[in-house]
Structure formats: C-alpha cells, structure tokens
Amino acid sequence: MSAANQLAALIANMFATGLLDDQFQQLQMLQDPSAPNFVSEVVTLFCHDGERIIGELAKLLDKPTVDFDRVDAFVHQLKGSSASVGALKVKNTCIQFREFCQQKSKDGCLKTLETVRINFYELRGKFQTMLQLERQVNGFPPNN
C-alpha cells in the first residue's frame, strides 16, 4: 500500500474509533501552501503539551495532600489543547477528570489520569505514524 493510502486509512481509522473529531478536519483545511506544516506544528505542540501536563498531574496526585485546584487547572489546559487539535477521546476523559477534581476525589482523579495517559499515548503514537507517513508522501525519508 502506498504511503498516501496508508495515511488516508490511518486518519480514517482515527476518526472511526473516536480518537479524532471534526476539529481535526478544520486543521487540515487550514493547511495550505502558505502554511505547509500547519497540522504537523499543531500536532507536535499538542504532543509536547500533553506529555508535560500528564507528568505534572502525576506529581500533583502523588502528594499526600492533593491541591485539586492545581490539578483542575492542568486538566483544563489539556482539555483545551485536546479540543483545539480534535483529540476527542482525550478531551472527553478530561471532562470526566474535572468532575473528580470538583468532587475532590483522589481515587477518581488517579483512575482517570490512567485513562488519560492511555488515551493520550494511543493518540500520540498514531500522530507520530501520521507525521512519518506525511513525510514520505511529501518525498522525505522517515525520521529515525
């Protein structure tokens, strides 16, 4: 299968499995010759931000006394960036996460953090594959 076909199939699968929503299509439509790397730029920012935020959340929830306001602030940030990139599953998990923050439930937050982690890294892996395939479609060798 050509790289282009693999890329199309991957993205279709990401929509079909609920990883992505229409917002990602909005990003694709904003990519043009004047901004040829726009999707890559936004996806890369999301991946870096997401990894950083998940790390901060783990540290905050590891403390004997949890500052739920700070946890909520980080989850709010992740929810916002998820929404902007079209990361539907991660965004929806953040919505649940914030409810546990409001309830000041450490157990609920820890369980949801694990779900966020799983959903985020699943999406990140597919984004990385997507970007590699895009490079091949554009005639560049894959990054190692």
Add this chain to the structure above:
Amino acid sequence: MAGAAAERKVIRVLLVEDEEIHRVLARALLRSAVGGVELDEAGTGAEAVRRVRDGGAGAYDLIITDGKMPVMDGHEIRAMGVTTPIVGLSSDTLPPDVDTFIKAGADDFTPKPLSKEKLVRILAKFNLA
C-alpha cells in the same frame, strides 16, 4: 471604532492567550478567514493592557482573550480601562463561566476551539468583516 477600521482597510486584532497551541490556531484562522487582518498577541492580561495603552486610542479593533492566565486574567482587562470590544474565548462554557466574562465587561463570548465560523460571526458582529 469600526469606521476607523474601514478607512484603514486593516483590522487589528489583539489575541490574549498564554498557550502557544491556541495562538498557532488563531493565527491560521485569521489568515485564512479574513483578509487584511493584523494580529498582535499578548500572553497575559497585563501585557494586553500594556499593548493597548502603548498603541494609543483605537490601537485595536477587537480583543479576543482567554480567561485564566498568569499574572492577569482576561476577565480583568476591562477593569483596567480598556474600551476596545472584548470577546472572551475559553473551553469553560457553562453559563457561570460565560457570565464571568460578561459581568467583567466582555462584549461577547465564544467557546474554544476557535473556528472559521466563530471568527466570521465575531467579526461581523462588530462590523469588522
């Protein structure tokens, strides 16, 4: 304000947002949705106020601002004497969240993520499209 923009044929928008991913999206949307838009950016409410004051009367036609930011929230910009139309932009969209912006003096609110449709609506509302 809208008359001045029409004469300039350039719309000057100040985006107040501390997160790069949202700034990147807004830049692309403004480039794509409307011609003749100049976008300035501020990372905090305090920086936004400074830019407005430094720019003089009519420096911007519109301010689009996030809510919670370091140093100064977007909700506090109007209280600092800024008279430019302000639109709140946040992923917190429950009625109390929207009320917080409106009671703080915002002229409108739109939920994140910003989109072409939302931007066109906002610009039309303030006669900037």
